[in-house]
């Protein structure tokens with residue numbers, strides 16, 4: 001049927017192909033874009049330093065500008081010549097943790113101290129803040145640098161995390177089978193997780209990722225949260241497994257790989273049909289078999305075909321008298337109709353016709369694709 005259109009398509013394809021493969025390039029390479037306007041790069045002030053060469057943390061802050069050392073108050077600013085490592089400090093609730101504060105300019109920092117309601121500096125290393133067991137969710141230890149006439153500080157950003165106690169998936173306000181074409185809501189409930197802002201919940205159907213969800217909350221304490229996804233199940237989803245996964249992404253300083261907790265599986269039962277698998281208006285070639293399956297969930301048990309009010313079986317060898325309107329009764333519940341047209345012509349003629357077309361096709365390939 002469709003084969004008669006092929007040679008033309010092929011011809012077009014060949015024409016297009018020869019056009020693009022012609023040696024005359026259609027593209028003129030544009031000169032690479034480059035901005036010639038660039039701001040003058042700031043020249044860093046290099047202050048000779050007596051830092052110990054063993055310092056492992058590279059100075060991430062510009063050198064301290066002593067002109068700004070006017071106030072006597074502790075201030076956190078970009079000029080404070082202190083660096084904390086690691087930053088942020090990522091620690092699991094209940095675990096021990098340590099952070100190291102060092103100066104990028106030992107000339108002007110006389111000594112380093114920590115100030116924190118939780119944990120304390122190590123006795124032999126006063127620049128190292130340490131806690132045996134992190135039991136607070138919201139702590140910001142300060143590393144203070146004593147300078148010539150004032151002090152400055154840097155905040156240690158601490159992320160205290162806790163993987164979820166549990167992750168579970170359910171249908172919101174629904175139990176039992178679903179109907180094709182209606183909307184349902186999946187909900188993924190995550191219990192006792194912190195910090196919720198770093199949690200990503202992903203909904204899956206079998207191995208397929210459906211959607212990712214994140215919370216807007218910035219709460220540092222463990223919370224419960226329910227994430228939702230609307231679905232419109234279709235018959236292909238029948239028997240599918242839905243599940244969700246909660247991942248705590250705490251960045252490069254966090255645990256690798258990030259903690260992941262997955263839910264149980266729930267099986268989707270999608271009711272649909274019954275409907276005919278064939279088109280409502282169907283053509284069959286004389287001598288051919290007329291067949292049309294009835295599908296549905298629940299599976300149809302009693303399928304009875306009628307033609308002109310008589311119970312019939314679908315012909316395996318159709319002739320013109322089989323043309324017309326059929327009705328199929330499915331479990332006595334629903335009637336579907338099928339209109340059948342019987343086309344004249346013998347199978348052999350059709351076969352040779354298609355062989356002829358194939359030959360034309362091959363000849364065209366040969367002619368037009370020759371260099």
Ligand SMILES: *[C@@H]1O[C@H](CO)[C@@H](O)[C@H](O)[C@H]1NC(C)=O
Pocket residue numbers: 054055056057098100101102128
């Ligand atoms: C802290 O930093 C100092 C200086 O860079 C270094 O000597 C020391 O080993 C570090 N301590 C820890 C616990 O990282």
Ligand SMILES: *[C@@H]1O[C@H](CO)[C@@H](O)[C@H](O)[C@H]1NC(C)=O
Pocket residue numbers: 076140142155
């Ligand atoms: C640093 O910590 C102090 C005390 O907790 C707080 O008041 C201040 O806002 C923090 N600064 C920054 C930049 O987070």
Ligand SMILES: *[C@@H]1O[C@H](CO)[C@@H](O)[C@H](O)[C@H]1NC(C)=O
Pocket residue numbers: 172173185228
């Ligand atoms: C479920 O039903 C409750 C009560 O009728 C309603 O408050 C809630 O919004 C519903 N949830 C969803 C996801 O539709």
Ligand SMILES: *[C@@H]1O[C@H](CO)[C@@H](O)[C@H](O)[C@H]1NC(C)=O
Pocket residue numbers: 214215216
């Ligand atoms: C997050 O915030 C946006 C905009 O404020 C809001 O539309 C959305 O519903 C919020 N999401 C959650 C999970 O609360």
Ligand SMILES: *[C@@H]1O[C@H](CO)[C@@H](O)[C@H](O)[C@H]1NC(C)=O
Pocket residue numbers: 191192222223224
């Ligand atoms: C989270 O839910 C659990 C179980 O429903 C409950 O025991 C707990 O108190 C909840 N936690 C919060 C922070 O609401």
Ligand SMILES: *[C@@H]1O[C@H](CO)[C@@H](O)[C@H](O)[C@H]1NC(C)=O
Pocket residue numbers: 195197198218249250251252
């Ligand atoms: C974790 O959450 C914090 C605070 O919400 C945010 O600043 C940070 O970028 C998050 N990290 C990642 C890796 O998402």
Ligand SMILES: *[C@@H]1O[C@H](CO)[C@@H](O)[C@H](O)[C@H]1NC(C)=O
Pocket residue numbers: 241263264265
């Ligand atoms: C969910 O189903 C998948 C595929 O059958 C299986 O690999 C996985 O272990 C199941 N998960 C649970 C929690 O039962």
Ligand SMILES: *[C@@H]1O[C@H](CO)[C@@H](O)[C@H](O)[C@H]1NC(C)=O
Pocket residue numbers: 306327329332333334335
């Ligand atoms: C289906 O068609 C049959 C035969 O025409 C009829 O007896 C029956 O009542 C119809 N059933 C329904 C549900 O329409």
